[in-house]
Amino acid sequence: xxxxxxxxxxxxxxxxxxxxxxxxxxxxxxxxxxxxxxxxxxxxxxxxxxxxxxxxxxxxxxxxxxxxxxxxxxxxxxxxxxxxxxxxxxxxxxxxxxxxxxxxxxxxxxxxxxxxxxxxxxxxxxxxxxxxxxxxxxxxxxxxxxxxxxxxxxxxxxxxxxxxxxxxxxxxxxxxxxxxxxxxxxxxxxxxxxxxxxxxxxxxxxxxxxxxxxxxxxxxxxxxxxxxxxxxxxxxxxxxxxxxxxxxxxxxxxxxxxxxxxxxxxxxxxxxxxxxxxxxxxxxxxxxxxxxxxxxxxxxxxxxxxxxxxxxxxxxxxxxxxxxxxxxxxxxxxxxxxxxxxxxxxxxxxxxxxxxxxxxxxxxxxxxxxxxxxxxxxxxxxxxxxxxxxxxxxxxxxxxxxxxxxxxxxxxxxxxxxxxxxxxxxxxxxxxxxxxxxxxxxxxxxxxxxxxxxxxxxxxxxxxxxxxxxxxxxxxxxxxxxxxxxxxxxxxxxxxxxxxxxxxxxxxxxxxxxxxxxxxxxxxxxxxxxxxxxxxxxxxxxxxxxxxxxxxxxxxxxxxxxxxxxxxxxxxxxxxxxxxxxxxxxxxxxxxxxxxxxxxxxxxxxxxxxxxxxxxxxxxxxxxxxxxxxxxxxxxxxxxxxxxxxxxxxxxxxxxxxxxxxxxxxxxxxxxxxxxxxxxxxxxxxxxxxxxxxxxxxxxxx
RNA sequence: GGCGCGGUAGCUCAGUUGGUUAGAGCACAGGAUUCAUAACCCUGAGGUCGGGGGUUCAAAUCUCCCCCGCGCUACCA
Numbered sequence: 170x171x172x173x174x175x176x177x178x179x180x181x182x183x184x185x186x187x188x189x190x191x192x193x194x195x196x197x198x199x200x201x202x203x204x205x206x207x208x209x210x211x212x213x214x215x216x217x218x219x220x221x222x223x224x225x226x227x228x229x230x231x232x233x234x235x236x237x238x239x240x241x242x243x244x245x246x247x248x249x250x251x252x253x254x255x256x257x258x259x260x261x262x263x264x265x266x267x268x269x270x271x272x273x274x275x276x277x278x279x280x281x282x283x284x285x286x287x288x289x290x291x292x293x294x295x296x297x298x299x300x301x302x303x304x305x306x307x308x309x310x311x312x313x314x315x316x317x318x319x320x321x322x323x324x325x326x327x328x329x330x331x332x333x334x335x336x337x338x339x340x341x342x343x344x345x346x347x348x349x350x351x352x353x354x355x356x357x358x359x360x361x362x363x364x365x366x367x368x369x370x371x372x373x374x375x376x377x378x379x380x381x382x383x384x385x386x387x388x389x390x391x392x393x394x395x396x397x398x399x400x401x402x403x404x405x406x407x408x409x410x411x412x413x414x415x416x417x418x419x420x421x422x423x424x425x426x427x428x429x430x431x432x433x434x435x436x437x438x439x440x441x442x443x444x445x446x447x448x449x450x451x452x453x454x455x456x457x458x459x460x461x462x463x464x465x466x467x468x469x470x471x472x473x474x475x476x477x478x479x480x481x482x483x484x485x486x487x488x489x490x491x492x493x494x495x496x497x498x499x500x501x502x503x504x505x506x507x508x509x510x511x512x513x514x515x516x517x518x519x520x521x522x523x524x525x526x527x528x529x530x531x532x533x534x535x536x537x538x539x540x541x542x543x544x545x546x547x548x549x550x551x552x553x554x555x556x557x558x559x560x561x562x563x564x565x566x567x568x569x570x571x572x573x574x575x576x577x578x579x580x581x582x583x584x585x586x587x588x589x590x591x592x593x594x595x596x597x598x599x600x601x602x603x604x605x606x607x608x609x610x611x612x613x614x615x616x617x618x619x620x621x622x623x624x625x626x627x628x629x630x631x632x633x634x635x636x637x638x639x640x641x642x643x644x645x646x647x648x649x650x651x652x653x654x655x656x657x658x659x660x661x662x663x664x665x666x667x668x669x670x671x672x673x674x675x676x677x678x679x680x681x682x683x684x685x686x687x688x689x690x691x692x693x694x695x696x697x698x699x700x701x702x703x704x705x706x707x708x709x710x711x712x713x714x715x716x717x718x719x720x721x722x723x724x725x726x727x728x729x730x731x732x733x734x735x736x737x738x739x740x741x742x743x744x745x746x747x748x749x750x751x752x753x754x755x756x757x758x759x760x761x762x763x764x765x766x767x768x769x770x771x772x773x774x775x776x777x778x779x780x781x782x783x784x785x786x787x788x789x790x791x792x793x794x795x796x797x798x799x800x801x802x803x804x805x806x807x808x809x810x811x812x813x814x815x816x817x818x819x820x821x822x823x824x825x826x827x828x829x830x831x832x833x834x835x836x837x838x839x840x841x842x843x844x845x846x847x848x849x850x851x852x853x854x855x856x857x858x859x860x861x862x863x864x865x866x867x868x869x870x871x
Numbered sequence: 872g873g874c875g876c877g878g879u880a881g882c883u884c885a886g887u888u889g890g891u892u893a894g895a896g897c898a899c900a901g902g903a904u905u906c907a908u909a910a911c912c913c914u915g916a917g918g919u920c921g922g923g924g925g926u927u928c929a930a931a932u933c934u935c936c937c938c939c940g941c942g943c944u945a946c947c948a
Contacts, residue, residue: 386942389875393943397874484876484942514876514941522941553896554884559877560941567883570897578910586907593906633884637896644911651912656905728908789872790946810947834948837872844948855947 173477173508175214177470178205179434180259181482182222182267185246186231190530191563192516192523194257195551196483200513200632202259203552204481206688207627209457210708216470217456218437219254220265221247224411225426239410243268253533257544258691260456263444265437267412267429269452272436276429277415279501280360280404284416288500289360290401297352299345312344357407358418364399367496371395374499374506375491384630386558387512390487402493404428431494434480435504439467477508484512511630514556518563519745528752529745531563539741545690546572546730552636552689565738565745572733575640581729583646584682584697587675588726590650594659599676599721600669609674612649613714616678619645620685620711627688639685646678673719676701680716684708693729700726775830776846776870777801778860784817790837796820798843800829801867808841814855826858826870 180201183189198219205217223243232239243266251264265272283289345352375383375391383391404425405414411423437452444453446464470476480490490510498504517523523530536547550571554561591597605613619642626635655671658664679697684706687694698705701717702724710716779798787793792810794817807827811820826846833842847855860868 386876390943391875393875397944488943517941558884561883564882567897570882573908574897574910577908582907582910586911588907590906631885637885640896647907647911648913650906651904654904654906656907659906730908732908787872787946791872792945792947808946808948812947828948831948836948837946841948847947 174473174475175470176208176216176477176479177434177438178208178215178217179478179480180217180219180261181480181486182220182430182433183250184225184227185221185223185243185250185266186227187246187525188532188534189250189253190523190525190532191536191547191551192518192530193483194259194533194547195516195555195561195563196513197481198254198257198259199548199551200511200555200630201481203632203635203688204479204627204630205456206260206691207624207708210684210687211624212707212709215457216438216441217260217262218265218434218441219259219261220263220267220433220437220452221250222426222430222433223247223266223268224423224429226406226408226410229410249534253537256537256541257533258548260691261454262456263437263441263453265433265440265452267433267436269436269440271440271443272429272433273412275436275439276412276424276432279432279435279497280424280428281415282501283362283497284360286500286502288362289404290363291358291360293356293358295354296357296407297343297345298355298357299350299352301345301350357422359403359405359407359422360414361401362404362493362496362500363401364493364496365401367499368395368399370499371492371496374495379509383509384511384558386484386514387487387491387510390484391491394488394492399492427489427493428497431489431497435467435471438470442467472503472505474505476505478505480507480510480512482510482512484514487512509630514558514560516551516554516556516561516563519565519742520562523563526752528749531741531745543572545693546576546733549576549636549690552632555632557631557633565741569733569735569738572730576730577732579640579647580643580682580686580693583643583650584679584700584729585726586650587646587672587679588700588723590655591672591676591723592726594655594665594668595672597723599717599719599723600673601666601719602673603666603670605670608649608652609670612645612674612678615645616642616681616714617712620681620708623685624708636689639689642678642682642685646675646682649678650675673717674714676717676723677714680706681711681713684711684716696727696729700724773830774828776826777829778864778866778868778870779825779827779829780866781820781823781825784820786812786817787837787839793836794820795839796825796845798825798827798845799866800827800843801865802829805842806839807843807845808836808839809845809847811845811847811855814847815857823857824859824863826860 178201181193181197183193201217205215208215221243228239228242232242235242247266254261254264280289343352344350371391372395375388376395379388402425405419405422405428406425407421408423409421411426412429413419414422414424440451441453441455442462443464444450445455445459445462446466471478482490487510490507490512495506498506515522518529518531521529525532537544540546546568550568551563553571553575554563554567591600594600619638622641623635623638626632626638650671653671655668655675658671659668680701680703683694683697683701683703686697687705695705700723702722703717706716777800779800781796782799782804783797785795787795787808790812792812793808794810794812794815796807796809797804798807827843828846829843831844833840835841846858848858849855
């Protein structure tokens with residue numbers, strides 16, 4: 170194990186196109202924060218950076234949806250996310266944003282460095298350009314007639330009618346969706362990063378170098394990508410929202426959002442040290458003493474191989490953080506690459522995938538509105554159930570149980586017992602520690618060991634285990650009190666010294682709990698310290714049985730956690746279901762009306778009703794069914810992508826509507842002679858189009 | 872279909888250089904107790920370790936086949 174001088178920790182830059190939910194917290198932000206708080210408590214040199222990811226096509230798209238500007242979108246969600254993180258105790262040293270000038274500059278510098286080293290391949294291709302809007306049109310912004318099915322409103326990347334994947338050049342009579350004009354073909358240049366040239370390096374670095382210390386899910390995913398073979402990837406896009414490509418003749422071109430987003434970590438670090446050195450803090454919120462710093466100290470955190478770089482992300486980001494971004498950094502030559510990328514899997518919610526757009530989610534701001542005084546409860550319930558090795562599941566019931574039977578009954582209760590007993594019997598002062606009995610020695614020994622257990626788990630990114638080890642410390646306290654029964658002894662005045670010794674030790678455990686809990690439950694840890702009238706201590710003191718001096722005056726105590734009643738949980742469940750129901754009509758935006766066609770256009774299609782004679786699953790395909798259809802005029806083979814919606818058995822005998830004169834098309838080695846018409850429901854389900862009474866095979870639709 | 876990850880007690884999960892009666896927390900049952908938010912503490916019950924073959928003195932762990940979940944990927948005319 171390499172010894173590092175300092176650590177740079179990043180948490181995935183949240184995309185500023187909407188609110189972020191508790192699954193994101195469980196995936197990246199909470200574990201990252203716990204890890205960093207622990208390092209800080211140890212006095213280690215660490216910087217924790219994050220920020221809003223504000224580029225990419227989805228931002229302008231969201232602006233259209235909300236009927237506003239991209240700028241307004243990113244401002245709105247940047248502030249919302251920043252505030253939520255803060256309220257949840259996610260303590261970044263800086264929460265930056267990729268729309269900042271410094272980030273544009275940093276991204277351009279890195280792009281230019283790669284360019285100047287000749288590491289980017291320039292490729293020119295012809296793409297559609299809108300003269301009036303003066304921009305190249307992304308595939309989605311071009312419509313035209315589908316060459317395959319004649320649909321006049323096919324998109325540049327896909328015909329939604331026949332499902333063909335297209336490229337804009339395939340479209341007949343293309344038009345721009347922005348101005349409606351006919352776009353012209355214009356040559357456009359893009360810059361590609363030849364990922365495949367780094368396969369050897371990746372194999373050495375990841376497959377050999379990190380076989381033991383990376384999580385199996387991360388390692389496996391990387392291996393899968395590397396083994397499958399990498400392709401050159403365009404690092405630029407024709408778009409008017411993003412970071413300008415810093416080259417001549419690159420008008421209207423921006424950096425690919427996945428090129429600039431991870432650089433956001435670097436920019437954030439750079440911004441942090443620039444602000445710290447200038448004394449003008451805008452985004453920086455240093456969470457520890459950094460001492461005097463220089464503006465370019467950020468380089469130490471990114472370019473010194475004695476720095477340990479750790480990316481906390483969800484599993485959807487693995488390829489970017491383990492393959493593409495490291496290649497960028499490695500190719501550049503001056504940067505270090507991550508030592509670990511402890512990506513988590515996904516957290517489901519009440520039996521279904523979490524999804525903001527489907528309304529099946531608990532957004533950070535929603536939780537905070539309903540439970541403004543309970544950030545630690547959410548942190549704890551997520552921590553005990555992080556999707557570390559596989560997808561996990563959040564339920565409100567489990568949230569309640571974690572709160573009631575662990576935070577309240579075990580943790581809060583122990584703290585309260587120790588404090589109340591001291592108030593009642595020792596005037597709220599730390600009693601004198603007298604002669605120790607074997608049970609005291611044993612509990613002190615256990616106390617000394619426990620922080621090491623927590624630390625060991627944290628060093629290995631095992632947060633669930635670490636959280637459990639924290640709770641064990643409170644259990645130790647409860648058991649000690651139960652075993653020594655000071656409330657019984659106190660009835661006999663001769664035992665007062667003995668009772669004092671017991672409570673003295675119990676209070677030392679409470680003080681330790683504040684240290685050990687700080688990374689996990691920072692708000693509660695601070696409250697314990699207040700109740701003990703104690704300044705914050707550090708991990709280096711953890712395990713000590715002399716944190717509180719004899720005679721020390723304690724503060725005012727109150728309950729750390731309160732029970733959550735069944736009604737509160739029931740209300741949340743109702744709220745969740747109501748939200749999902751209310752989202753449905755919105756989520757399924759109805760496809761806009763297509764352009765007018767003439768009767769002649771329509772008449773070209775031979776649409777008729779047929780009957781399915783046989784149906785079987787296409788071998789080696791998940792989606793295709795191979796059908797034999799009686800069309801009245803013949804019996805023919807039609808392939809249809811409905812295997813996820815209908816079984817072969819239920820298709821046999823069914824009447825179907827088909828386009829009988831569609832040009833045959835070969836798929837997976839078999840020719841399909843026609844196309845079955847389906848209606849796609851809002852949830853993506855496909856349903857057959859049938860006459861409402863049985864008609865003869867071959868009946869013409871008109 | 873291919874590739875990757877996972878399938879262990881009612882629930883959430885530990886446990887792979889193969890080795891004594893497979894673990895934890897929660898939930899459940901019984902007991903003890905009353906300082907504490909009816910909490911704590913003790914005891915107990917509960918598992919064909921997805922299924923089946925194989926290697927071995929010995930398999931949750933290695934191997935092969937199959938089933939299920941998740942992700943990536945191919946096929947939606």
